[in-house]
Amino acid sequence: MAVGHVSTGSPFEKDIGYSRAIVADGWVFVAGTTGYDYATMTIPASIVDQCRNALVTIGKALEDAGSGLDHVVRVSYIVPNVDEWPDCWPVTSEVFANARPAATMFSAKLQNPEMKIEIEVTARIP
Numbered sequence: 001m002a003v004g005h006v007s008t009g010s011p012f013e014k015d016i017g018y019s020r021a022i023v024a025d026g027w028v029f030v031a032g033t034t035g036y037d038y039a040t041m042t043i044p045a046s047i048v049d050q051c052r053n054a055l056v057t058i059g060k061a062l063e064d065a066g067s068g069l070d071h072v073v074r075v076s077y078i079v080p081n082v083d084e085w086p087d088c089w090p091v092t093s094e095v096f097a098n099a100r101p102a103a104t105m106f107s108a109k110l111q112n113p114e115m116k117i118e119i120e121v122t123a124r125i126p
Contacts, residue, residue, distance in 0.1 A: 006064045008057055010038045021061040026125050028065040032078065032118040033057050034110065047079070047116040051088040054119045055095050067123045070098045074122040077105040084116060 004023035012018075021030045035050025036043045038057065044050055059069045075096065079085045085105060096103075101121070110118055 004065065006061045008038045008061065010036070011041070020057070021065050023065045023125070028062055028067045028071075028123045028125060030058050030061050030121045030123070032076075032120040033061075034115045034118050043114050045114075046087075047081075047084040048087050048091060050116050051091045051119070054117060055091065058119060058121055059095075062121075062123055065123075065125065067125045069095055069123075071123040071126055072096065072099045072101045072121045073124060075101045075103045076120045077103070078108050078110065078118040078120075079105065079116065080107065080109055081116065082107045088117065 005019040006021035006023065008020045010020070018031055020033070021028050033054045034043070035047075035053040036057075037053055044053065055069070062068050062071070075092075077085070077088070077092075082105075110116075
């Protein structure tokens with residue numbers, strides 16, 4: 001099976017040299033995605049809004065790859081401030097209510113100080 005590349009058009013993809021997602025052998029690997037609105041390159045101040053934006057971007061990439069959020073099997077969350085992480089739980093539990101993927105949360109500094117969450121997923125193509 002050929003490898004497929006999915007892009008959101010984010011300047012980060014070109015500048016850093018990566019794809020938003022890669023499709024290979026029935027799997028979709030979505031790169032770490034932050035809460036930017038990639039059409040306007042703006043990012044909201046709240047971690048909850050950033051979480052929502054990241055999941056919308058991820059959902060679109062998965063759809064473009066022939067999958068969807070309900071087919072996510074693994075998710076990793078990266079947050080600089082662990083005290084803010086529980087604020088995202090209502091969003092993540094709603095989005096992943098059907099998939100219930102294996103999940104891990106890491107705490108680490110992100111690329112830019114305004115970034116409050118980065119989310120990476122792996123999904124199957126049904």
